[in-house]
Amino acid sequence: MQIFLTLDYELFSGANPGSVEKTILLPTRKLLEVADRHGAKFVFFVDSGYLARLQHFAPDYPGAQADYDAVRAQIEALDKAGHDIQLHIHPHWEDCTYDARGWKMDTSRFRIHSFTQEQIDDIVARYKKALTDIVGDKVFAYRAGGWCLQPFDKLGPALKKHGIWLDSTVYEDGLNSSQTHYYDFRGIPGKSLYRFEADPVKEDPDGYFTEVPISTYAVSPLFFWRFAWTKKFGSGEHKVYADGIGAGGTSGASMMRMLTRPTKSLVSMDGLRASLLQKALDANAKKDPEGNFVVIGHPKAVTPYALRELDRFLLYAEQRQHHVKTFSSFAKQ
Numbered sequence: 001m002q003i004f005l006t007l008d009y010e011l012f013s014g015a016n017p018g019s020v021e022k023t024i025l026l027p028t029r030k031l032l033e034v035a036d037r038h039g040a041k042f043v044f045f046v047d048s049g050y051l052a053r054l055q056h057f058a059p060d061y062p063g064a065q066a067d068y069d070a071v072r073a074q075i076e077a078l079d080k081a082g083h084d085i086q087l088h089i090h091p092h093w094e095d096c097t098y099d100a101r102g103w104k105m106d107t108s109r110f111r112i113h114s115f116t117q118e119q120i121d122d123i124v125a126r127y128k129k130a131l132t133d134i135v136g137d138k139v140f141a142y143r144a145g146g147w148c149l150q151p152f153d154k155l156g157p158a159l160k161k162h163g164i165w166l167d168s169t170v171y172e173d174g175l176n177s178s179q180t181h182y183y184d185f186r187g188i189p190g191k192s193l194y195r196f197e198a199d200p201v202k203e204d205p206d207g208y209f210t211e212v213p214i215s216t217y218a219v220s221p222l223f224f225w226r227f228a229w230t231k232k233f234g235s236g237e238h239k240v241y242a243d244g245i246g247a248g249g250t251s252g253a254s255m256m257r258m259l260t261r262p263t264k265s266l267v268s269m270d271g272l273r274a275s276l277l278q279k280a281l282d283a284n285a286k287k288d289p290e291g292n293f294v295v296i297g298h299p300k301a302v303t304p305y306a307l308r309e310l311d312r313f314l315l316y317a318e319q320r321q322h323h324v325k326t327f328s329s330f331a332k333q
């Protein structure tokens with residue numbers, strides 16, 4: 001299989017978004033140590049609204065300027081080292097403000113659909129520019145913030161206009177409806193790559209967009225009980241490097257589903273989930289040996305345990321002749 005190790009490179013969206021050093025820069029350096037041992041490259045989906053807002057506040061606040069410079073330097077280095085830098089949009093940054101005390105977060109408009117067609121066009125243009133200013137004209141792939149890709153009627157034309165033709169947001173059986181989140185990916189084509197036009201869950205062989213879904217793996221309720229327990233009581237190797245707090249987003253109904261019956265779960269390198277990578281690879285390779293295996297992750301969710309599991313996974317994948325690639329390999333084809 002072709003393996004894509006994708007990382008949503010971002011702070012938290014809760015009241016305390018965390019420090020740049022501990023939530024983004026340090027865990028990213030830790031991930032790179034592991035990847036470098038195997039010559040593997042990541043796909044970074046950079047929360048570019050954050051960058052755009054830092055640029056906005058930098059002239060008035062040295063703290064914002066310092067954070068912008070630090071993140072920019074890391075992104076430049078990632079790009080030079082051959083990692084992909086692609087677009088991740090969390091539009092709530094439009095409503096977040098910065099002063100000497102730091103960020104004042106506002107997630108009332110968490111979904112891009114809360115904005116008008118004109119505003120969405122402007123957001124995609126500015127947020128993409130925040131990346132191309134750093135890495136040049138290499139940005140063509142998208143992942144929706146919080147998986148909130150639907151409805152696609154206002155977002156699709158804006159992505160198209162600004163040259164974004166690959167999406168990697170949807171996943172099999174994905175479903176969430178909470179105060180902040182909404183998406184419904186039930187019934188997507190069972191393929192690891194397909195084209196679409198107006199609706200990301202409906203294949204259209206002549207469509208403009210290419211979808212490379214995030215891979216899934218059937219997980220038993222037992223795992224989620226262990227997950228919940230580790231989250232509550234885990235320490236040491238299960239402790240994240242990050243120092244912020246998330247805003248939540250998993251609805252009570254989704255959580256109940258996971259704790260009571262087997263569910264398709266995202267293949268992820270975050271925390272305890274990294275322990276499932278090998279089995280998930282095997283299960284996906286059995287179904288589609290030539291397909292794409294897309295792993296999601298977040299620097300803010302990196303733990304010492306997850307790094308060790310990722311290291312083991314990359315060795316395992318190498319031995320079985322699977323290849324880690326970036327989305328730029330599609331652009332070159």
Ligand SMILES: [Zn+2]
Nearest residue numbers: 008010145146
């Ligand atoms: Zn995100």
